[in-house]
Amino acid sequence: MDWLQLFFLHPVSLYQGAAFPFALLFNYLCIMDSFSTHARYLFLLAGGGALALAAMGSFALLVLIPALWATVLICWLHPRDVHRWAFFFQMSWQTLCHLGLHYTEYYLQERPSMRFCITLSSLMLLTQRVTSLSLDICEGKVKAASRGIRERSSLSEHLCKALPYFSYLLFFPALLGGPLCSFQRFQARVQGSSYLCPRRLVWALSWRGLQIVGLECLKVVLRKVVSAGAGLTDCWQLQCVRVMWFTAGLFKLTYYSCWILDDALLQAAGFGPGFGQSPGEEGYIPDADIWTLETTHRISLFTRKWNQSTARWLRRLVFQQGGAWPLLQTFAFSAWWHGLHPGQVFGFLCWALMVEADYLIHTFASMFIRSWPMQLLYRMLAWAHTQLIIAYIMLAVQARSLSSLWLLCNSYNSVFPVVYCILLFLLGKRKHTFN
Structure with a gap:
């Protein structure tokens, strides 16, 4: 083993650096109050999708699918059941992806794709956000969308209720790294009107x-x-x-x-x-x-x-x-x-x-x-x-x-x-x- 090999940390840093202009743009547009709340959620979500495609390529589906499924569970399950099912699915999915890495490294004796390693890193961070949000819902810190999404309403209303959760799971400043940001902090930042002075x-x-x-x-x-x-x-x-x-x-x-x-x-x-x-x-x-x-x-x-x-x-x-x-x-x-x-x-x-x-x-x-x-x-x-x-x-x-x-x-x-x-x-x- 080459002890100087630092795995996927440097490529991640390059993509994080490339995301800086978009982060500053988001902050500026919020300060100028040029964004509606839904537009802010969509900007963060679109940035996450673009960053995932740029950094992971086709492997981005391994992150997008569990994020979408976790949003479905959050929106349809009873609050007391959300954490159990979200945890089970997320860790099962992540474990299967890690087993794929084991198969490549130990059975095939091949060097894994750098994009796949970045995907696994992002998937681990997604697990943090999914389980943190599901715990908040079970503990009553966050109001679950399932309480209102089962009511008769249009598809657009259902999507609007699910948008904050899906945007939180994939928002680009935290997609590839960073401290765990709680959903309460995320939502308060997106919906808030007072920000740090330039x-x-x-x-x-x-x-x-x-x-x-x-x-x-x-x-x-x-x-x-x-x-x-x-x-x-x-x-x-x-x-x-x-x-x-x-x-x-x-x-x-x-x-x-x-x-x-x-x-x-x-x-x-x-x-x-x-x-x-x-x-x-x-x-x-x-x-x-x-x-x-x-x-x-x-x-x-x-x-x-x-x-x-x-x-x-x-x-x-x-x-x-x-x-x-x-x-x-x-x-x-x-x-x-x-x-x-x-x-x-x-x-x-x-x-x-x-x-x-x-x-x-x-x-x-x-x-x-x-x-x-x-x-x-x-x-x-x-x-x-x-x-x-x-x-x-x-x-x-x-x-x-x-x-x-x-x-x-x-x-x-x-x-x-x-x-x-x-x-x-x-x-x-x-x-x-x-x-």
């Missing part, structure tokens, strides 16, 4: 542009460092730790850059901070909190801050639904949602164990480490260990074959998660004494 918008976009340029420059430097050294196939003992650290750093920089670009696109269209927050709804949270991610000494905090909107969605969809072992269920579902590649199954289950160990270790440390010099030393060691474990998990998740995963597991890097597993076993026996 000067503040220009400053926000300029700042994000500078961040992206800085991250891309760091990527160029780090790529040269990684390319000049040995890989996991020919590294020697502790040298493998250096390879893992820098390779994971390259992956993280790529994700940070993409997340900031996605956030900027939503901001350009007017779906950023300050728009559409309803009472009781959490405010807009970008996916990239780089400072916290790079400075925290706790794996649990890193987990909550890594891709924040997805972490919040997983917490609501799985973790808060009750049942035994909610943490393990959440990470197992995350592996399913990502596609169930061997590295993903291993990486996410390892991540779950590391988070569980993190809670016990830091609880134990807070009871017995009192002096500030020891606390400072502990934080430094915990930070280094946290970053190394995250690097290990990241490379495991990115592994696309069992041979690549075996190279990682058979290296000195496995020492770091093994230490946490041992501490989890030892401290788990004493959990009742400091719970």
